[in-house]
Amino acid sequence: MSIIVTIIVGFIVGLIARAIMPGDQKMGLIMTTLLGIVGSLVASYGGAAIGLYAQGTPAGWIASVVGAIIVLFIYGLVTKKS
Template sequence: MGIIWTILVGFVVGLIARAVMPGTQSLGIILTTLLGIGGSLAASYIGQAVGWYRAGEGAGFIGAVVGALLLLGIYGLVTRSRSGGD
């Protein structure tokens, strides 16, 4: 049941990150879900490195959205550089 909950929360976080980020992102459902899950993992790792979270403690919902926004920005930079910089 835990994996299903992670996927659902990741999908919601990915949707929120896509809604907040300006511009258009052409991501499907799977990439949106992976973006949310990855954002949560990134926020947890960065938060533990900085000292905001203890070891083994996951990021909160807002932290996951911020992490997903960070990943979405990186994704946008990578895909823009592949398409010739337009």
Template sequence: MGIISTIVIGFIVGLVARAILPGKQAMGFLLTIVLGIVGSLLATYAGQALGWYEAGVGAGFIASVVGAIVVLVLYGMVARRG
């Protein structure tokens, strides 16, 4: 059930990040899930590097959304170049 819950929460985080960021993001279902999961990982590792989280503690929902927005902005910059 851990993998399924990660996928569901990643999808929700990805949807919220796409809803907050203005503009059109041409992403499908799977990329939205990947966006949420990668954003959560980014927030977790950045938080641990800054000393906000201890090892083994994941980022919260809001931090995951912020991480997903950062990933989405970077994705948009790379997609425009290509």
């Protein structure tokens, strides 16, 4: 059951990140979900690495959205067509 919750949370976080990030991101629902999941993982492990969170605790919604925005920014740089 937790994988389904992870996918749903990742989708919601990805949608919020895309809404906050300026510009037009051309990606589908699957990429949005993956973006949210990766952003949440970045926030969790990044926060644990710098001592903001204990290992294994969820980072929270705000940190997950910030992580997803960072991943979205990097994704935009990588896929940008010159």
